Amino acid sequence: xxxxxxxxxxxxxxxxxxxxxxxxxxxxxxxxxxxxxxxxxxxxxxxxxxxxxxxxxxxxxxxxxxxxxxxxxxxxxxxxxxxxxxxxxxxxxxxxxxxxxxxxxxxxxxxxxxxxxxxxxxxxxxxxxxxxxxxxxxxxxxxxxxxxxxxxxxxxxxxxxxxxxxxxxxxxxxxxxxxxxxxxxxxxxxxxxxxxxxxxxxxxxxxxxxxxxxxxxxxxxxxxxxxxxxxxxxxxxxxxxxxxxxxxxxxxxxxxxxxxxxxxxxxxxxxxxxxxxxxxxxxxxxxxxxxxxxxxxxxxxxxxxxxxxxxxxxxxxxxxxxxxx
Amino acid sequence: xxxxxxxxxxxxxxxxxxxxxxxxxxxxxxxxxxxxxxxxxxxxxxxxxxxxxxxxxxxxxxxxxxxxxxxxxxxxxxxxxxxxxxxxxxxxxxxxxxxxxxxxxxxxxxxxxxxxxxxxxxxxxxxxxxxxxxxxxxxxxxxxxxxxxxxxxxxxxxxxxxxxxxxxxxxxxxxxxxxxxxxxxxxxxxxxxxxxxxxxxxxxxxxxxxxxxxxxxxxxxxxxxxxxxxxxxxxxxxxxxxxxxxxxxxxxxxxxxxxxxxxxxxxxxxxxxxxxxxxxxxxxxxxxxxxxxxxxxxxxxxxxxxxxxxxxxxxxxxxxxxxxxxxxxxxxxxxxxxxxxxxxxxxxxxxxxxxxxxxx
Numbered sequence: 001x002x003x004x005x006x007x008x009x010x011x012x013x014x015x016x017x018x019x020x021x022x023x024x025x026x027x028x029x030x031x032x033x034x035x036x037x038x039x040x041x042x043x044x045x046x047x048x049x050x051x052x053x054x055x056x057x058x059x060x061x062x063x064x065x066x067x068x069x070x071x072x073x074x075x076x077x078x079x080x081x082x083x084x085x086x087x088x089x090x091x092x093x094x095x096x097x098x099x100x101x102x103x104x105x106x107x108x109x110x111x112x113x114x115x116x117x118x119x120x121x122x123x124x125x126x127x128x129x130x131x132x133x134x135x136x137x138x139x140x141x142x143x144x145x146x147x148x149x150x151x152x153x154x155x156x157x158x159x160x161x162x163x164x165x166x167x168x169x170x171x172x173x174x175x176x177x178x179x180x181x182x183x184x185x186x187x188x189x190x191x192x193x194x195x196x197x198x199x200x201x202x203x204x205x206x207x208x209x210x211x212x213x214x215x216x217x218x219x220x221x222x223x224x225x226x227x228x229x230x231x232x233x234x235x236x237x238x239x240x241x242x243x244x245x246x247x248x249x250x251x252x253x254x255x256x257x258x259x260x261x262x263x264x265x266x267x268x269x270x271x272x273x274x275x276x277x278x279x280x281x282x283x284x285x286x287x288x289x290x291x292x293x294x295x296x297x298x299x300x301x302x303x304x305x306x307x308x309x310x311x312x313x314x315x316x317x318x319x320x321x322x323x324x325x
Numbered sequence: 326x327x328x329x330x331x332x333x334x335x336x337x338x339x340x341x342x343x344x345x346x347x348x349x350x351x352x353x354x355x356x357x358x359x360x361x362x363x364x365x366x367x368x369x370x371x372x373x374x375x376x377x378x379x380x381x382x383x384x385x386x387x388x389x390x391x392x393x394x395x396x397x398x399x400x401x402x403x404x405x406x407x408x409x410x411x412x413x414x415x416x417x418x419x420x421x422x423x424x425x426x427x428x429x430x431x432x433x434x435x436x437x438x439x440x441x442x443x444x445x446x447x448x449x450x451x452x453x454x455x456x457x458x459x460x461x462x463x464x465x466x467x468x469x470x471x472x473x474x475x476x477x478x479x480x481x482x483x484x485x486x487x488x489x490x491x492x493x494x495x496x497x498x499x500x501x502x503x504x505x506x507x508x509x510x511x512x513x514x515x516x517x518x519x520x521x522x523x524x525x526x527x528x529x530x531x532x533x534x535x536x537x538x539x540x541x542x543x544x545x546x547x548x549x550x551x552x553x554x555x556x557x558x559x560x561x562x563x564x565x566x567x568x569x570x571x572x573x574x575x576x577x578x579x580x581x582x583x584x585x586x587x588x589x590x591x592x593x594x595x596x597x598x599x600x601x602x603x604x605x606x607x608x609x610x611x612x613x614x615x616x617x618x619x620x621x622x623x624x625x626x627x628x629x630x631x632x633x634x635x636x637x638x639x640x641x642x643x644x645x646x647x648x649x650x651x652x653x654x655x656x657x658x659x660x661x662x663x664x665x666x667x668x669x670x671x672x673x674x675x676x677x678x679x680x681x682x683x684x685x
Contacts, residue, residue, distance in 0.1 A: 006647075023579060051477065056504070056507075057500075057507050061496060061497055061498035061500050062501065062503070063503045064496075065465070065466020065467045065469065066466055066473065069466070069467040069468060069471040069473065069474060069484065072455070072470065072474065074474070074478075092497075093463070094459055094468065097463055102666070103443065103446075104455070105446050105448070105456070106444055106446040106663060107443070107663035108448065109455070141665055164666070165667075166665050241671045242671075
């Protein structure tokens with residue numbers, strides 16, 4: 001096994017699928033010769049040729065629409081949106097078009113498209129680079145939204161996403177790209193979509209998170225342990241649809257839950273998870289399910305970023321509120 | 326700067342083969358069509374005009390649903406479709422149902438599309454097309470993708486899309502023709518300039534004197550065609566198709582045409598934005614009237630033949646509506662079933678819920 005960063009695992013997943021399926025195409029702004037602005041596609045054009053790994057003109061709506069056309073001719077496109085804040089430019093291609101094509105063809109056509117895109121705060125980007133927009137995507141029927149928190153899952157989830165016959169929005173937290181390495185098999189494997197993972201077992205409270213916040217939750221759980229609170233940590237991995245089975249099973253055991261997201265509090269994934277918990281398990285709850293989230297402003301790029309973003313301290317505070325209710 | 330613009334605009338003259346009197350004015354450009362082909366084009370235009378009249382009537386009776394009238398645009402729609410091969414892929418706008426019908430979509434399914442039934446969207450096996458696009462211009466970037474896909478696969482086929490003069494203002498129009506040019510996509514972009522985007526006249530869409538000239542900025546071929554002249558539309562599309570499949574790149578075709586009816590049957594009143602004089606002027610250019618004159622002069626067409634055709638068309642339309650009426654109504658469970666390949670857990674739960682509701 002090799003030690004890989006998350007971005008290396010992502011490159012490895014794409015290499016695996018380029019080898020496995022000649023219909024897989026990888027394209028976007030700067031992904032060819034340059035290997036992507038984060039080097040996610042490093043070496044792939046050289047290895048697989050310009051016909052399969054290529055640069056596009058700088059236009060996200062064009063990239064989205066072209067992906068649909070390629071899917072209509074039997075390809076399995078893996079386009080990159082350079083930063084997810086640019087997705088507004090291609091919202092119609094995603095939500096108005098590819099998410100609806102199976103329906104719009106009466107179930108006769110499919111859109112096996114995986115849109116990869118970096119997002120997430122804490123890396124000092126300009127405006128509209130770091131925003132967490134998964135909640136927007138999660139509201140669109142017909143899409144899956146996948147967010148890995150570690151190299152192993154990133155490879156397995158990306159391979160599963162590329163093989164999935166419906167569109168997947170695959171969001172890669174920038175802070176996780178190179179923050180740590182772990183053992184990742186060089187051979188192919190998959191991680192199931194739509195399935196959460198219990199990252200740490202506990203008995204007193206369930207912490208639910210995804211992306212970079214999984215690591216903040218784990219760090220908070222360690223601190224809580226020192227204070228005698230046993231926290232279970234769940235990594236959603238797929239944020240739409242959410243694996244409620246795993247969450248409810250945990251909440252029935254711990255009777256308390258805190259949902260953590262880096263995105264703003266309004267609407268979004270956390271609001272939905274909290275609603276579902278109370279609909280499905282209210283008689284098991286000893287306290288209200290609270291949320292840790294960012295304030296409802298635009299992303300505080302560069303300035304005040306460290307206060308704006310939730311972290312392990314804000315998680316510990318919320319857990320204490322729940323424990324002391 | 327002005328000089329450059331004038332030079333470009335002066336080069337976009339309207340391509341015409343047959344004038345309003347049905348006379349051939351550009352013999353050199355006359356396409357190679359057999360007498361039977363010529364008659365078939367006429368039959369299709371007459372059928373489509375009758376279909377339009379019947380569809381408007383059915384809509385008024387509340388029996389059709391969404392409908393965008395087509396009368397006036399038959400030459401643009403059917404002349405271009407007649408230049409296609411079966412393998413070619415159509416990405417239509419919402420007014421472009423006739424092209425789908427002649428490409429192989431059964432008429433009863435076209436009616437189901439109007440009614441919003443998912444079975445109207447199921448193209449029969451081997452019919453390369455998608456359902457009419459509702460979002461103006463979204464199909465244009467997709468066409469670049471289909472055209473690139475065909476190029477990658479070495480297919481002897483093109484992607485063709487249709488939009489209107491309003492569509493040529495959308496960002497996706499520019500992105501689509503630019504992508505197609507950059508990748509050498511096997512694609513044809515038809516802009517049916519019927520002079521009004523609902524009510525806004527084409528003069529207010531752009532300072533450009535033609536839509537065809539927009540091809541220049543994308544580095545692709547562009548041509549403006551008399552969209553009431555079915556021979557010119559056919560010839561321009563045929564040539565664009567040849568160019569696309571032989572690796573010479575995509576083409577933008579602007580057809581100058583007119584819709585006689587309202588934008589759609591959902592309450593649009595053209596008298597608010599068009600004059601009767603303008604309507605009358607365009608009706609003098611009518612594509613069917615002039616093609617009838619042309620065919621009659623060649624001894625290929627008679628009033629009797631046309632009347633028989635009209636009666637047959639009315640019967641076919643009646644039978645198709647009956648067939649559409651016989652299709653069971655779409656259910657919520659049907660809808661849930663066609664959203665995903667593998668049903669996600671939320672929809673699995675909702676499927677059970679609606680199965681129960683709908684079984685009552």
